[in-house]
Amino acid sequence: MKIAVYGANGYQGKLVLAELARHDIDIVLVGRNGARLREAATTAGTVGAEQRVADTDDHDALVAAFRGADAVINCAGPFTSSGPAVISAAIAAGCHHVDTAGEQLYTKAVFDTFAGEAERAGVTVVPSTNDGCVPGDLLAHLVAERVQPIEEITVSHFVTGGGGFSRGSLRSAVETLDAIKAGGLTYDDGDWRIGTPARHTSITLPDTPQPADVVKCPLSEVVTIPRHIAVRHVESLVDAAIAAQLDTPLTPQIIDSLPEGPTEEDRRTQRFTYLIDAVGRDGQTARGILRGHDTYGITAVIAVEAARRLVVDGAKPGVLAPAQAYDPTSFLSFLAPHGISWTITVSDTSTLQQ
Structure with missing residues (x-):
């Protein structure tokens, strides 16, 4: 299993990296700055993990960065402005997608915008996989x-x-x-x-x-x-x-x-x-x-488990609420x-x- 983490160099991203490493899951660190990705990999103890640089304004680069991963965990806020680009690229790369967003209007926009696209691609998107x-x-x-x-x-x-x-x-x-x-x-x-x-x-x-x-x-x-x-x-x-x-x-x-x-x-x-x-x-x-x-530590646990279950257990394609994707x-x-x-x-x- 391989999981890509976008925004891997941020505070929440590094906690997610450490949680993935505890599960011995193959990781791809993705972000806007190569130097900060290397620093994050060192901090999280994932120095050997693959690192790919891609910005949210470059769709093709994002798709290429996610290609080969089974799922994407997006930790890069603010999600309202940059989150849709990550979802679009994950779907195009054939990856399941979860994120750690806590932005309510963004969450609603994900359901309104990507439900059909994700379903047609055969992937599952679960927004707001956070502590709450x-x-x-x-x-x-x-x-x-x-x-x-x-x-x-x-x-x-x-x-x-x-x-x-x-x-x-x-x-x-x-x-x-x-x-x-x-x-x-x-x-x-x-x-x-x-x-x-x-x-x-x-x-x-x-x-x-x-x-x-x-x-x-x-x-x-x-x-x-x-x-x-x-x-x-x-x-x-x-x-x-x-x-x-x-x-x-x-x-x-x-x-x-x-x-x-x-x-x-x-x-x-x-x-x-x-x-x-x-x-x-x-x-x-x-x-x-x-x-x-x-809250930040349990968000990392939840996001990793949410992505892992989509890969291992599967769920209906489309955009789903947590209780639609997982057994409560x-x-x-x-x-x-x-x-x-x-x-x-x-x-x-x-x-x-x-």
């Missing part, structure tokens, strides 16, 4: 099996510690800042809409008596969940304290002056809780609780040794706060 979208989408599918029919699903993200964002994540945030400030897409009555007010302004976390303030945030689960669950309304929220971190004006110069990303110690001490709250049309509720640590219980069970735990509770009283 994959386990959240899979857990939502399992939650939906407990409550039918479903009126609404609310996805909430809470993160503590971690040392902040990587430079790549900040560049993606800046490029999509308007969508972030607007709260992003909400799925409502059969379509995705912008500008829909949040139904919830606070959420009660497990084992916490006081509700936490939340705000709308464009998470990719809003795009993926309605593709495999019949639901009337899906919205995504984050801890208001996390959203406040993006209120500080950022320029390219400021971002370049920051550390490449969190230290290993910061990542080790970080904790996250993601909630999937479903309300049935009969008033019954179910809550999925996902806990873990190290199997994939979540795989994540358990990596510190991911999940539970589902069903009750008649919702813990969501209006």
Whole structure:
């Protein structure tokens, strides 16, 4: 098996390289700068891996760089501007494709743009194979099996510690800042809409008596969940304290002056809780609780496993949500040794706060 990593020299890319090396998978490092690729290979312990230089504005070079690989993992953000070129080249090269994007509008654009092209080429594209979208989408599918029919699903993200964002994540945030400030897409009555007010302004976390303030945030689960669950309304929220971190004006110069990303110690001490709250049309509720640590590290684990399963197990050609491409219980069970735990509770009283 051979997997190409685009953006291999970035912060997330190097974590993906190290994860691939642990699986003894043949790697092709692809990026815009040969010197930085060599440096990344040294840092990740993959010096012997093949390295190919290609920019996103050169389709033929990208196709040639991916040729011979079974799958491509794209770690090069901002994905909104450069991601489509990588997908197009991967499809042309006959490769499956996953990426580590967290940009909601990009995720939707992938479904809207590449579904037919990927299907005709016989390859599978799964966008947003990151710490939130994959386990959240899979857990939502399992939650939906407990409550039918479903009126609404609310996805909430809470993160503590971690040392902040990587430079790549900040560049993606800046490029999509308007969508972030607007709260992003909400799925409502059969379509995705912008500008829909949040139904919830606070959420009660497990084992916490006081509700936490939340705000709308464009998470990719809003795009993926309605593709495999019949639901009337899906919205995504984050801890208001996390959203406040993006209120500080950022320029390219400021971002370049920051550390490449969190230290290993910061990542080790970080904790996250993601909630999937479903309300049935009969008033019954179910809550999925996902806990873990190290968002960047677990993203590398998830992206590599997502690509590996497409190559080994296969999936329907086209653009798929995680729960369409992978067995939810199997994939979540795989994540358990990596510190991911999940539970589902069903009750008649919702813990969501209006």
